[in-house]
Amino acid sequence: MKPDSRLLAGLALIVGLLFLSPVLYSVFMSFQTVDGYYTGNFEFTLENYELAIGQYNFARYLLNSIVVSGSVTVIALTVSTMAAFAFARFRFPGGNLLFAAVVATLMIPSHISLIPNYLTLARVGLLDTYAGLILPAISNGFAAFFLRQYIRGIPVALDEAAYMDGATPLKVLWRVIVPIARPAIFSMGLFIFITEWNNYIWPLVAVGDEDLYTLQIGLARLYRVNPSEDVVNWPLVMAASTITILPVLLGFIFVERHLVRGITMGAVK
């Protein structure tokens, strides 16, 4: 290693630690008693995690968040990929207008659709259900737009070769386009998952039943849990936060392997 690259690596390490410091601090705090936190004497404990999972139902919230975010990611990716393929490859009457409408949805702030979505779901009786949490998020204009742009970059000759090999359009999508677009699809999946994982407003509005709360709602409620008057139990909040960020971190590590670039190399010429 050259001296200047060693310097650069050291600098990168320091900057990385700086970015990571709030997370590390909160993880560290989550193993501390509340008295220790306020008196400044560190006392190691697992009580905060026991409290969060046992008394404050965080295991259930974690399950809810996984079910909702996982379902939204899988369904939204499926819908968006199919829409993107259609927009990228097929000419049909009104296709451009339809695509413009999809792009236009990106300009609508999500809060504008909050009340219409609530009223619609109330009318069909889907409030306080998993479906009510999942359905409004499955149509994702940004994902359709992003994936359409990616698919347009894949040579059409590959589709044509597959058609000549005997594939139907769905087979072309599933066996040729999806494997090649995998880096983009996984990136978009990660983005959708994190967005849904962090979604606070919609679950707050759509769900009243405590058994359907997601982690974000549960986390917000912890601010109101005081061991004594006017004192927030920060170590408990930090333990719950750690439970909240851990699956996302693990998910990223899993997906990161799939974000391989340059997979189309050697396809044509």
Added chain:
Amino acid sequence: MSGIELTDIRKSYPGGPEVLHGVSLDMRAGEFIVIVGPSGCGKSTLLRLIAGLEKCDQGDIRIGGKRVNDVAPQDRDIAMIFQNYALYPHMNVRQNIAFGLELRGVAKAERNARAEEVARTLKLEPYLDRKPGALSGGQRQRVAMGRAMARNSSIFLMDEPLSNLDNALRVAMRSEIKELHRQLGATVVYVTHDQSEALSLADRIAVLKDGDLLQFDTPGAIYDRPANRFVAGFLGMLPTNFLPIEALPFWPGKTGLTVGMRPEHMKVHTSSPQAAAIPARVVFSEMTGANLVLHCESDVGRLIVTAPRQDMAGGEETVWIGYDTDQAIYFDAQSESRVDMA
């Protein structure tokens, strides 16, 4: 085996001019047909219409006697080799070759055996587990060919399959394609802009220009009796010399015709011969091996001729060009169509 019959095919793209103006071709089963023409003449479009990747505006496409205008590409039982190979980058060579069989529900063991058999024929066995990104241009070309061969189709369409290869590989692959055609006995429709490829591969050649079929005949007939001046100029190793008959000393008194004189039929003399000849000045020469290609200026116009290297060893600047008039091809000066002279 299936023949292909095209009747009055017309095709235009939205907002563009018509690219094919009523092309009719009758390709017999088992024939090696080469469609040749300059860039933009519509030859690839014609191939894509046969494949079903495009729809024609008018006309009939029949394969094995059955009208297929509205049949999807996957149902036409045609194998196609693309100019840029279009190999699936996420599949290895074995999977690329066997993909068509897999889509047709062939069992894994059987399709793997078929892929290996094809790979053996194409000398691809050592690369079966490699992905296209790890192959050279020539190997990718073979995989593309293997993918087409694996399915035992009765029709093969090839869209300039050798255009991305270097010259030595192109010549080698050309003979392999010819040999494969002999073995498979399938109907091959091969598109190229390379006239030497057309002459060496084809049973019959279709010459296209600006969306019109100019001539459809055997290579020999096209070379000896081109339909018009364009065909004469397009097919042949060296550009044909076109000169007005009245300017030439070989046909005294004749007028109204253009004569096409192929360089290989012209004789270069280093001193004035007894017979009629055109005196010319050598502007520059190109070495092609045993022969030199001489680019000459003369009173009748610019001429391209060939001469054995040893004849030009003295670096002659002035030559006399004689001609075997039996080899001449005559064209009407106005219409540019060939005129047969008794």
